[in-house]
Amino acid sequence: MVEFENPVLRVRSLKKQYGEGCDYCRDFKEGHLKKNYCPECGTIYACRDISFDVYEGEILGVVGESGSGKSTVMNCLYFDMEVTEGEAYISTYKEGNSNIFKESSQNQRFIRNRVLGKVYQNPIYGLKMDFSSIGNIAEKLIAAGQRNVKIMENRAKELLNHVNIPLFRIKEEPRNFSGGMQQRVQIAKALSNNPPILLLDEVTTGLDLSVQANVLDLIKKIQRELNISMIVVSHDLAVIRMLSDRTIVMLDGRVVEQGLTDQILEDPQNPYTQQLVQSLI
Numbered sequence: 001m002v003e004f005e006n007p008v009l010r011v012r013s014l015k016k017q018y019g020e021g022c023d024y025c026r027d028f029k030e031g032h033l034k035k036n037y038c039p040e041c042g043t044i045y046a047c048r049d050i051s052f053d054v055y056e057g058e059i060l061g062v063v064g065e066s067g068s069g070k071s072t073v074m075n076c077l078y079f080d081m082e083v084t085e086g087e088a089y090i091s092t093y094k095e096g097n098s099n100i101f102k103e104s105s106q107n108q109r110f111i112r113n114r115v116l117g118k119v120y121q122n123p124i125y126g127l128k129m130d131f132s133s134i135g136n137i138a139e140k141l142i143a144a145g146q147r148n149v150k151i152m153e154n155r156a157k158e159l160l161n162h163v164n165i166p167l168f169r170i171k172e173e174p175r176n177f178s179g180g181m182q183q184r185v186q187i188a189k190a191l192s193n194n195p196p197i198l199l200l201d202e203v204t205t206g207l208d209l210s211v212q213a214n215v216l217d218l219i220k221k222i223q224r225e226l227n228i229s230m231i232v233v234s235h236d237l238a239v240i241r242m243l244s245d246r247t248i249v250m251l252d253g254r255v256v257e258q259g260l261t262d263q264i265l266e267d268p269q270n271p272y273t274q275q276l277v278q279s280l281i
C-alpha cells in the first residue's frame with residue numbers, strides 16, 4: 001500500500017516552449033491558443049505550468065493524446081532536453097533541496113546515472129544495439145564509477161535474469177532480440193545502479209498484445225520487489241489502469257486532471273478525461 005506522504009520527486013511549474021511567444025499568447029488568455037500553439041507567432045507551448053509529486057513506491061501514470069506533452073515532461077526530467085522554466089526536486093539528491101534543472105551538466109550526468117533510470121519507447125535510444133546485453137549494463141555501471149569486472153558481470157547476470165533474459169543469450173547484441181526482449185534489456189539497464197525513480201515512456205507501444213502484457217507484468221513485478229517509484233507515460237488508458245496508483249491527465253500541454261487512478265476511472269471530472277474513460281468501455 002503506497003503512503004502518499006513522502007514525495008521522492010516534486011515537479012513545479014515545468015514549462016517548455018518552442019518560440020519566444022508574443023503579446024497575443026504570452027498570458028494564455030482563454031481561446032488565444034489553438035491547442036498548444038499560438039496562431040499569431042507560431043510558438044508551441046509543449047508544457048505549460050506542469051506540477052506534480054511522485055511518492056515513495058508509487059507508480060504515477062501520465063496519460064494523454066499524441067502531442068499533449070507527455071514525452072516532453074519525461075525528456076526534461078531526464079535532461080534529454082532543456083526546460084524553459086520550472087523546478088524539480090528529488091528527495092535522495094542533496095536532500096531534496098536542489099532544483100535539478102539548475103544543476104551543472106556534470107551533476108545532471110550524475111543524476112542520470114545514479115538517481116534516475118529511463119526506458120524509451122524506441123530501444124535504440126536506451127540501448128547500444130552493437131554491444132552485448134551484458135555490455136550495455138556494464139556501460140551504465142562504469143558510468144557510475146564501477147571498475148571491477150567480476151562485480152559488473154555478476155550484477156549484469158542478476159539484472160538480466162530478473163527480466164527473464166536467458167543466461168545463454170546475455171552475450172548477444174540486442175539488435176538480434178525481439179521487441180519485447182529489447183524492452184526487457186532496457187529495463188534491466190535502467191535499473192543497473194538502483195535508481196530510486198524509473199521513467200518509462202510508452203514502453204509497450206507498438207508491441208503485440210501478448211508481449212505487451214508480459215512487459216507490463218514485469219514492470220509491476222519489479223515495482224513490487226524493489227519498491228521503486230515510477231512514472232509511466234502512455235496514450236493508452238488501459239496501460240495506465242493496469243499499472244498506476246495515481247494518474248495525471250494531460251491535454252495540449254497542460255494537466256487537466258489528476259488523482260487516484262480508481263477515482264479518475266470511476267468519476268472523471270474533465271470532459272476530455274470522460275471521453276478517454278468512455279473509450280475504455
Ligand SMILES: Nc1ncnc2c1ncn2[C@@H]1O[C@H](COP(=O)(O)OP(=O)(O)OP(=O)(O)O)[C@@H](O)[C@H]1O
Nearest residue numbers: 018036044046064065066067068069070071072073
Ligand atoms: N523540437 C521540437 N520543436 C517544436 N515542437 C516540438 C518539438 N518537440 C516536440 N514538439 C511539440 O511539442 C508538443 C508535445 O510533444 P510531446 O512529444 O511531448 O507529446 P506527447 O504527448 O509525448 O505525444 P507523442 O506520444 O505523440 O510523442 C507537440 O505539439 C510537439 O509537436
